[in-house]
Amino acid sequence: MSQSKQRIGILTSGGDCPGLNAVIRGATKAARQLGYECIGFHKGYEGLVDPVSYMTLSDRNTSGILTQGGTILGSTNKGRFAATKGVDQRLSIDPELLRGVAQTVEQLNICGLVCVGGDGSLAIAQQFHEFGIPVVGVPKTIDNDLSATAYTFGFDSAVTCATDALDRLHTTAASHERIMVLEVMGRHAGWIALNAGIAGGGDVILIPEIAWNFENVCQKVLERDAMGKRFTLVVVAEGAELPGGETVVQESEQQDRQTRLGGIGNVVAAELERRLRRETRTAVLGHLQRGGPPTTFDRVLATQYGAHAVRLVYQRRFGEMICYHPPAMDSVPITAAIHRLSQVDPEGAAVQAARALGISFGDRSADQIASDLAKWSAPTSHEVAGDDETAVDRTVDQAEAALEAALAE
Numbered sequence: 001m002s003q004s005k006q007r008i009g010i011l012t013s014g015g016d017c018p019g020l021n022a023v024i025r026g027a028t029k030a031a032r033q034l035g036y037e038c039i040g041f042h043k044g045y046e047g048l049v050d051p052v053s054y055m056t057l058s059d060r061n062t063s064g065i066l067t068q069g070g071t072i073l074g075s076t077n078k079g080r081f082a083a084t085k086g087v088d089q090r091l092s093i094d095p096e097l098l099r100g101v102a103q104t105v106e107q108l109n110i111c112g113l114v115c116v117g118g119d120g121s122l123a124i125a126q127q128f129h130e131f132g133i134p135v136v137g138v139p140k141t142i143d144n145d146l147s148a149t150a151y152t153f154g155f156d157s158a159v160t161c162a163t164d165a166l167d168r169l170h171t172t173a174a175s176h177e178r179i180m181v182l183e184v185m186g187r188h189a190g191w192i193a194l195n196a197g198i199a200g201g202g203d204v205i206l207i208p209e210i211a212w213n214f215e216n217v218c219q220k221v222l223e224r225d226a227m228g229k230r231f232t233l234v235v236v237a238e239g240a241e242l243p244g245g246e247t248v249v250q251e252s253e254q255q256d257r258q259t260r261l262g263g264i265g266n267v268v269a270a271e272l273e274r275r276l277r278r279e280t281r282t283a284v285l286g287h288l289q290r291g292g293p294p295t296t297f298d299r300v301l302a303t304q305y306g307a308h309a310v311r312l313v314y315q316r317r318f319g320e321m322i323c324y325h326p327p328a329m330d331s332v333p334i335t336a337a338i339h340r341l342s343q344v345d346p347e348g349a350a351v352q353a354a355r356a357l358g359i360s361f362g363d364r365s366a367d368q369i370a371s372d373l374a375k376w377s378a379p380t381s382h383e384v385a386g387d388d389e390t391a392v393d394r395t396v397d398q399a400e401a402a403l404e405a406a407l408a409e
């Protein structure tokens with residue numbers, strides 16, 4: 001390689017997820033087409049300085065990685081470059097480290113650094129940008145909690161994994177007439193739980209965005225019993241709050257680590273068993289959601305992210321992050337992407353559809369559910385000729401009668 005050839009650097013930072021290799025491959029191929037050489041830094045931001053550690057990325061060593069989970073470059077969560085504490089408290093990166101990175105970038109003839117990461121990792125990229133290091137961002141996380149993009153890659157693969165788990169739990173729950181509680185990841189967003197719950201036929205979905213109580217969950221189990229369905233699938237997001245408002249954690253926040261959520265599945269299962277005297281089991285999916293090959297959707301999304309990140313470098317749009325606003329690949333300033341959690345809209349279409357199917361979010365009694373459903377499905381006032389109040393009332397009565405009949409069976 002002639003030293004004058006311009007290079008694009010790429011790194012993968014934070015928790016891994018399916019699709020990281022697809023981004024690396026996409027960026028490498030797109031960079032070559034535009035006349036750049038690509039190099040990949042090892043272990044996230046750590047490989048940038050003291051000691052510098054990288055590999056040249058070629059068609060040869062990125063061939064076949066599209067389908068591989070994990071990242072061939074390795075990753076580090078937090079480490080020396082931590083730029084946030086908790087969800088959004090800014091920590092300043094040591095200027096000595098920043099100077100070291102700037103020097104690496106200059107010495108290796110890097111014209112743009114593609115930083116692939118979630119909220120915390122993109123906050124590091126933002127401080128690089130403020131220091132004058134040419135960076136662009138790519139949004140990654142199974143949690144799908146970055147508000148600047150419709151989807152982060154890795155999310156679809158995680159949902160697919162959780163859905164597969166529910167499919168499996170369904171049959172064993174039915175055989176043994178048990179309540180099965182599946183705990184899924186997602187931090188403070190309920191996207192994985194909501195989507196897997198809908199796709200996998202969950203009966204109860206508990207998420208951080210909707211306050212719930214045990215009475216309503218028990219009522220749902222009893223309602224199913226009354227309908228002859230003597231098993232129930234409960235999906236609970238790791239970040240869902242207990243009725244008292246507390247989250248269940250495995251490890252509290254440390255100086256260099258964020259809070260590790262986890263354990264709510266067992267708490268929910270134990271309480272349901274105590275109240276209902278019904279056999280209840282818990283499955284905690286954990287890091288299975290982060291491993292394995294990316295789904296087709298994530299391969300396409302991650303490949304597009306890789307290619308468009310190279311376009312941003314080519315266009316010298318530093319300090320920006322690629323984002324997906326279907327069907328377009330846009331970009332936003334990284335500052336607009338970080339510290340803004342995207343959470344499930346409790347009134348959104350997916351929650352409404354789930355409720356219409358009879359899925360409980362643990363926040364409504366059976367009576368409230370029937371009445372809400374009727375209001376939701378009733379014609380809007382301009383659809384109803386004449387007295388629309390009467391139409392709504394009639395639908396409420398019908399829904400309540402249907403529910404009573406189901407419970408009486």
Ligand code: F6P
Binds near residue numbers: 077118142185186
């Ligand atoms: O942010 C991705 C994620 O998998 C979360 O869903 C989960 O809470 C966390 O990372 C787990 O982190 P770690 O791999 O450090 O245990």
